[in-house]
Amino acid sequence: MAFVYKLSRISLQSPRNNGMAKCTRRPRVVFHCSAAPASPEKPRLSGKCPNEADPKREVAVKFFLSLGLSTEASLRLPARLPKLCRSDLPVFAEPTLAFLRSHGLSPRQVARAVRNAPQIFFRPREEFAPRIEFLENVARIPKDNLKSVIAKCPHVLWMDLKNAGMVTETVIEECPRISLKTLSEVFLRVPQVLIVRPNHISANIDSIRQAGVSDAAGLSRIIGKAPLALVYDTKKNLAKRLDYLSGELGFSKSTIGKILVSTPEILEWSVEKKIKPKTALLQSLVGDDHVAAVIETVPSILGVNDVLDPVLWLRDDVGLSDKQVQKVLREAPAVLTYSVVGNLAPKWTFIHETMGATVEDLVAAPREVLCANLQQRAMPRYAFLASHGKRDVAVIDVLRGSDAEFCKEVAKCDAQVFRSYVDNDTYLLFFSRLM
Structure with missing residues (x-):
C-alpha cells in the first residue's frame, strides 16, 4: 500500500535570537498517512549487461546523447539499468521529461537528473507531486530553487515522506538553535539529507558533539556551513577527519571544537588532499612544536586559502629574515589570515x-x-x-x-x-x- 500524506501542522516558527531559531517548544512535523491504491509493482533494476550490438541498446545510447549526456554516461546507463534498452525509449520517457521541463528544469538540468537517477523513467509520476509539496512546505525550498534540487538529487521525487519528515524533525531536535533559513539552505545544498535514515544523522551529529562542540549555537553553525557532514559515512568519512585532528595532530577537544566552529568546511575536506597539505604548510612556517598553539590561537587559519601571501610580503616587502618571519608568525598567527x-x-x-x-x-x-x-x-x-x-x-x-x-x-x-x-x-x- 502506498502512503498519501497530509500536512496537518507545521510548527517550525519560533522566537529568534540573533538570527538563530531558539526553540522554547520542540517543533514537530506531523503527517497523517492513509491507505491509497497500490502503485504498480516497481520494476527490478538488475539484469545482464546488454550486448553492445543490441539495437535496443543503440536506441538508448542515442537517446541519452540527444539529451546532452556525455558519451561515457550514455554508454554507462544502459549497462547500469538494462531496462532502459527498449526500442520505444524516447516515447516511453517523454512524459517524465515533460514533467521535468514543466517545473523549469533547463536541458542541462534534465540531463543531470537523468544521469543521476535513470530509474526516474520507471517511477509513477503521481509520486512526484506530493514530494514536491513536501520540499516546498516542509523543507522550505523556494520554488525557484526546486529545479536545482531535482537535478542534483532526483531521488527526492520518490523519497519516503515519513522518513523525510523524521529527518527534518531530527535536525531541528539535534540543532535547536538552527534557523529556518539555515535549515532550508541545508536541504537546498544537500537534498540527499532527506533520504538518509534519521539515526544516521543523529550519529553524525553526536560524533561532532563528542569531538569537542558542546554548545548548540556552534553545532548549528557547523551543520549550516557543512551539511555534507550529515550524510557522510560515520566511521569511514567523518571519523577519519576527526581522528586526524585528534590522533595525528594531537589536538585537544577544546582546539578541535574551535576549529570546527570557525572552519566547519574542514568536515567536508579530504584528509589526504586538503587537510594534511594545509597543516604541513603551517608546520613548515611555524615549526612542528608550534602548530597546535597557532591553530588554538587562530582556529580559522585552516580555512585561509593563501597563507603564503603574508609570508612573502613580510620577507620581500618588509625585509624580514626567515627566522624573523617565523617569530612573527608564532607570536601573531592572525597575520596569516589578513x-x-x-x-x-x-x-x-x-x-x-x-x-x-x-x-x-x-x-x-x-x-x-x-x-x-x-x-x-x-x-x-x-x-x-x-x-x-x-x-x-x-x-x-x-x-x-x-x-x-x-x-x-x-x-x-x-x-x-x-x-x-x-x-x-x-x-x-x-x-x-x-x-
Whole structure:
C-alpha cells in the first residue's frame, strides 16, 4: 500500500535570537498517512549487461546523447539499468521529461537528473507531486530553487515522506538553535539529507558533539556551513577527519571544537588532499612544536586559502629574515589570515612612515604592530598624542593595551576626553591638516 500524506501542522516558527531559531517548544512535523491504491509493482533494476550490438541498446545510447549526456554516461546507463534498452525509449520517457521541463528544469538540468537517477523513467509520476509539496512546505525550498534540487538529487521525487519528515524533525531536535533559513539552505545544498535514515544523522551529529562542540549555537553553525557532514559515512568519512585532528595532530577537544566552529568546511575536506597539505604548510612556517598553539590561537587559519601571501610580503616587502618571519608568525598567527593589500600593507605604511616604527619594533612586538586596528587604534591614538604635543612616545607603547590603559599610562589624560576625540572623528581633522 502506498502512503498519501497530509500536512496537518507545521510548527517550525519560533522566537529568534540573533538570527538563530531558539526553540522554547520542540517543533514537530506531523503527517497523517492513509491507505491509497497500490502503485504498480516497481520494476527490478538488475539484469545482464546488454550486448553492445543490441539495437535496443543503440536506441538508448542515442537517446541519452540527444539529451546532452556525455558519451561515457550514455554508454554507462544502459549497462547500469538494462531496462532502459527498449526500442520505444524516447516515447516511453517523454512524459517524465515533460514533467521535468514543466517545473523549469533547463536541458542541462534534465540531463543531470537523468544521469543521476535513470530509474526516474520507471517511477509513477503521481509520486512526484506530493514530494514536491513536501520540499516546498516542509523543507522550505523556494520554488525557484526546486529545479536545482531535482537535478542534483532526483531521488527526492520518490523519497519516503515519513522518513523525510523524521529527518527534518531530527535536525531541528539535534540543532535547536538552527534557523529556518539555515535549515532550508541545508536541504537546498544537500537534498540527499532527506533520504538518509534519521539515526544516521543523529550519529553524525553526536560524533561532532563528542569531538569537542558542546554548545548548540556552534553545532548549528557547523551543520549550516557543512551539511555534507550529515550524510557522510560515520566511521569511514567523518571519523577519519576527526581522528586526524585528534590522533595525528594531537589536538585537544577544546582546539578541535574551535576549529570546527570557525572552519566547519574542514568536515567536508579530504584528509589526504586538503587537510594534511594545509597543516604541513603551517608546520613548515611555524615549526612542528608550534602548530597546535597557532591553530588554538587562530582556529580559522585552516580555512585561509593563501597563507603564503603574508609570508612573502613580510620577507620581500618588509625585509624580514626567515627566522624573523617565523617569530612573527608564532607570536601573531592572525597575520596569516589578513589581506596584504587591504590590511597589512596600508597598516605598516602608516605605522612605519608616519608613526616611525622600525623593523625591529615589528619583530619585537608583532601583535601590537600588525594586529592593531588602523582606524580604531593606531590613527586615533597617534593623532591625539601629536595634537597634544606628545611625539616622543615609543610606537609600541602607543599601540599596546586597552584605551583605558593608553589614557592612564601613555596619554596621561581622562579616558572620556580621548573617547570624545575618537567618537567625534576629531582625529581625522588632524590628518587633514597634516596632508
